[in-house]
Amino acid sequence: MYVVVGLGNPGSKYARTRHNSGFDTVELLAARHDIRLTKRRCKALLGEGIIGGERVAIAQPQTYMNLSGESVSLLVSWYKIDLSHLIVVYDDCDLPAGALRVREKGSAGTHNGMRSILYQLGSEDFPRVRVGIGKQPEGWDLADYVLAPYPTPEARKIAYDTLIKAGEAVEKIILEGIPKASEFANAWSKEEHG
Numbered sequence: 001m002y003v004v005v006g007l008g009n010p011g012s013k014y015a016r017t018r019h020n021s022g023f024d025t026v027e028l029l030a031a032r033h034d035i036r037l038t039k040r041r042c043k044a045l046l047g048e049g050i051i052g053g054e055r056v057a058i059a060q061p062q063t064y065m066n067l068s069g070e071s072v073s074l075l076v077s078w079y080k081i082d083l084s085h086l087i088v089v090y091d092d093c094d095l096p097a098g099a100l101r102v103r104e105k106g107s108a109g110t111h112n113g114m115r116s117i118l119y120q121l122g123s124e125d126f127p128r129v130r131v132g133i134g135k136q137p138e139g140w141d142l143a144d145y146v147l148a149p150y151p152t153p154e155a156r157k158i159a160y161d162t163l164i165k166a167g168e169a170v171e172k173i174i175l176e177g178i179p180k181a182s183e184f185a186n187a188w189s190k191e192e193h194g
Contacts, residue, residue: 001055002174003075004029005044007090007113009147010062018133019146021091021163022113023060025131029167030058042074052175068113069120076121083126087170090114091146095132098158100185102169103128104178110142127178129169129185131162162188 008014008023016024030037035049035058046059057079061071076086090113095101105125108114118124136145150156165188172181 001057001079001081002051002085002087003079003081004056004058004087004089004170005068005072005075006058006060007065007068007088007111008060009065010045010060014147017147017149018091018093018159019065021131021133021159021166022089024159025089025129025163025166025170026058026060028163029170032167042078043071044075046075051171054174056174066112066116069116069118072117073120083121083123086126087129087173088114088117088126089129089131089166089170091133092130093133093135093142093146095130095134095189097132097134097155098162099132099189100162100166100169101130101132101189102173102178102182102185103130127173127181129166129173129181131166132189133159 004026006022006026008020014020030047033049033051035047037045037047039046043063044059044061046057048057059075061068063070090111104127108118136142150159169181169185172184
């Protein structure tokens with residue numbers, strides 16, 4: 001059993017923004033596997049299904065981003081999973097837009113949602129998929145940047161293609177393990193950014 005959590009903020013005000021890259025990734029992943037995100041449990045919107053023979057729960061915490069850990073810790077307890085079977089997908093402004101990284105564990109960096117999760121779980125030993133959104137432009141506040149809509153059709157296309165690949169990276173973690181998923185993410189990032 002795996003629990004796949006995409007981070008974001010609930011509500012239409014935040015939909016399709018950079019900060020909701022995790023939400024959008026797991027939504028696309030769920031649709032690809034005919035998993036409907038309709039249940040409400042553990043402060044999350046979630047659905048259960050099968051990916052490549054493995055049971056999965058896909059979740060979007062319905063707390064705000066900086067309280068994501070509340071939902072994630074409840075999900076880990078409810079499904080009684082080892083942390084190696086928790087996969088968190090989130091936006092990362094330290095990676096160029098369109099880049100992907102898969103890691104087995106690590107710090108939260110500058111991400112408040114991840115800080116909350118590490119605090120609530122008391123551990124950083126769980127896999128994550130980081131979706132690059134790029135640095136904020138000169139003179140922009142980081143919060144304004146991550147919550148702003150994509151400015152151009154080209155930026156939206158890069159984001160969409162990367163979210164699809166992020167979902168594929170999650171599938172690879174589940175089916176082939178972290179090293180293969182990491183290779184896949186690095187190859188995509190190299191292709192995207194030369």
